[in-house]
Amino acid sequence: MSKLKVVVYAICKNEEKFVRRWTQSMKEADEIVVLDTGSTDKTVQTLKDCGVTVYEQVIKPWRFDTARNESLAKVPEDADICVCTDLDEVFVPGWREILEEYWIREQPTRARYDYNWRLDEEGVPRVSFWINKIHARKGYHWHHPVHEVLVSTIDEKEIEVPILLNHYPDESKSRGSYLPLLEVSVVEDPDDDRNLHYLGREYMYYQRWDECIDTLHKHLKCPNATWKDERCASMRFMGRAYQAKGYLDEAQFWFQRAIHEAPYLREGYIELASLCILQNDYEKAYSLLHQALEIKEKSKSYINEEFAWNDYIYDLLSIAAFYTGHYQESVECIRKAMEINPTEARYQSNLDLVLPYSYSV
Numbered sequence: 382m383s384k385l386k387v388v389v390y391a392i393c394k395n396e397e398k399f400v401r402r403w404t405q406s407m408k409e410a411d412e413i414v415v416l417d418t419g420s421t422d423k424t425v426q427t428l429k430d431c432g433v434t435v436y437e438q439v440i441k442p443w444r445f446d447t448a449r450n451e452s453l454a455k456v457p458e459d460a461d462i463c464v465c466t467d468l469d470e471v472f473v474p475g476w477r478e479i480l481e482e483y484w485i486r487e488q489p490t491r492a493r494y495d496y497n498w499r500l501d502e503e504g505v506p507r508v509s510f511w512i513n514k515i516h517a518r519k520g521y522h523w524h525h526p527v528h529e530v531l532v533s534t535i536d537e538k539e540i541e542v543p544i545l546l547n548h549y550p551d552e553s554k555s556r557g558s559y560l561p562l563l564e565v566s567v568v569e570d571p572d573d574d575r576n577l578h579y580l581g582r583e584y585m586y587y588q589r590w591d592e593c594i595d596t597l598h599k600h601l602k603c604p605n606a607t608w609k610d611e612r613c614a615s616m617r618f619m620g621r622a623y624q625a626k627g628y629l630d631e632a633q634f635w636f637q638r639a640i641h642e643a644p645y646l647r648e649g650y651i652e653l654a655s656l657c658i659l660q661n662d663y664e665k666a667y668s669l670l671h672q673a674l675e676i677k678e679k680s681k682s683y684i685n686e687e688f689a690w691n692d693y694i695y696d697l698l699s700i701a702a703f704y705t706g707h708y709q710e711s712v713e714c715i716r717k718a719m720e721i722n723p724t725e726a727r728y729q730s731n732l733d734l735v736l737p738y739s740y741s742v
Contacts, residue, residue, distance in 0.1 A: 385461040385481050390414045391468060392448045397422040399468040399551075404431040409477035410464060416452035418443075443558065444526040456518065463521075465514040465531070469549050476544040480515065489540040490517040490533070497547045499687065507691065510683045512546070513539060525570070527562035528579050559583055567596075574606035578615055590622040597622075610684040613643035617652050624656060632656055646680065647673040647689035654697055663704035670698040692721035692728075699731065708738040 389410040391403075394417065407413050413433045417425050418440050428435045436455050440448045449465065456463055462484055466472075480492065493513035497506040513531070520535030563580040570576065581596035597615040600606050606615075620635035633656055639649035650673035657666035673694060679685055688694070699714035712735050719728045 385484060386411050386457070386459060387462045387464060387477055387481065388412045388414060388456050388460040389464045389466060390416075390452050390456050391466055392416045392418055392445075392452050393420065393424060393428075393468045394418045395420045395422050395424060396468040396551075397424045397427050399549075400424060400427040400431060402471060403466075403468045404428070404433060406471040406474075407464075407466065408432075409472075409474075412457065412460075414452065414455050415468075416448060416455060418448055444562065446523040446525055446529040449523040449529055453521070453523070458518065460518045463516050463518055465516075466546065467548075469551055471547050471549065473545040473547070476546075479544050480542055483540060483542045487538070487540045489538045490520065490535060491515065491531075491537055491539040492542045493539060494542050495545045495681075497545065498683070500547060500549070507687045508683075508685055509679075509681070510685060511541075511681045515542070525566050525573070525576060527559050527566060528576060530575070560587065572603060572605060574600055574603040574608075575611070577603055577606070578611050581615060582618055585618050585622060588625065590626050593622045594619050609643045610646065610680065610682050613639045613646055613649060614684050616642060617649060620652060620656075629656065629660065645676060645678075646684070647676045647694070648684075648686050650676075651689055651694055651697065654701070658697060658700055661704075663701045666697065667701040667705050667707070670694060670701060674698075692718040692725065695721070696728070699735070703735055703738070708735060708741075711735045712739045 387410045389407040389412070393415055397420070404413060415428055415433050415435050417428070417435055417437045425435055425437065434455070438451055440451070453463065453465075462480065483489075483492070491513055492515040493511045494515065495509060496512040497509045499508040500506055516531060521531055521533055523529045524532045560583050563576060563583050566573070566576045567580050577596060577600035581593050581600055584593035584596055597619050600615050601612060606612055616635045616639035620632045620639065623629075623635060624632035633653065636649055636653035636656060640653065643649065650669045654666040654669040654673070657663070657669065673689070679690060695714040695718040699711045699718065702708070702711040702714060712732065715728055715732045715735060718725070719732070722728070
């Protein structure tokens with residue numbers, strides 16, 4: 382018999398197609414509670430058919446933290462463990478037993494666990510990091526209108542639990558609300574370094590280069606902006622913005638700063654190497670890419686970018702190797718890129734081009 386009461390809670394809107402898969406994954410909990418925020422499809426009825434406790438409330442003006450706090454308020458007071466997920470997420474089976482075992486033994490208030498944010502078509506993780514949305518019933522609330530975080534009002538004890546949550550996002554969903562909500566978030570809390578970084582990144586996505594650069598400058602000057610991984614990412618995004626504006630010297634400066642800030646991350650080396658190839662500086666690109674490949678450990682943070690760990694690095698290195706006379710290495714890199722991404726037809730064309738040079742060595 383279970384010793385603890387585990388309750389999953391979530392918010393949703395028009396996610397009918399995810400309901401049955403999600404509830405199948407979450408049914409290891411004692412109860413599932415969902416706040417629907419205005420679905421016009423069959424989400425609510427399908428949830429009820431699956432035995433989920435459903436509440437309905439339209440949040441105006443829309444804020445993710447308000448919605449999540451309202452959903453948390455619906456969780457029974459006697460819950461021992463609250464598990465916040467979204468309907469496009471799925472736990473690997475057996476999660477509840479492991480979670481309960483660790484909770485009883487360690488007596489924490491919060492747990493972090495593996496999160497595969499992006500998987501490829503074959504189910505291979507491409508972007509993974511830790512998240513910590515499992516928590517005690519009392520002493521927690523959500524903060525920020527978007528990219529909301531779980532805030533503690535108690536002395537926390539956080540533990541690591543070996544469970545895995547996979548994310549299968551609906552790519553058709555609009556993220557159009559993110560930018561205005563991030564702008565609101567920064568106005569509300571201008572000293573919050575995390576959302577300054579997110580806002581600058583969002584401006585980059587919208588190709589609003591000057592606003593991107595200005596906002597990320599503010600992030601780097603923020604007294605709380607001390608996490609090197611995130612600072613490195615802000616520097617890289619500034620480099621991208623300057624490159625898009627045609628200011629290649631400034632772009633190179635910021636990519637170099639990013640490497641200096643976090644030399645243990647691949648991303649800075651690769652972005653600078655890509656710019657070097659654009660400028661025909663193949664010797665420098667060759668050196669940078671080898672430095673990147675010496676980094677074997679992928680950090681467990683959301684800062685990880687897929688291009689640092691897929692075929693892209695080998696594609697770049699094949700070009701740099703070719704133009705520096707390392708023809709056999711160029712061939713090996715193309716083959717490695719083809720192995721990782723066999724659907725890219727360009728690699729075969731590159732191989733056909735480079736092979737004759739390798740025979741002459």
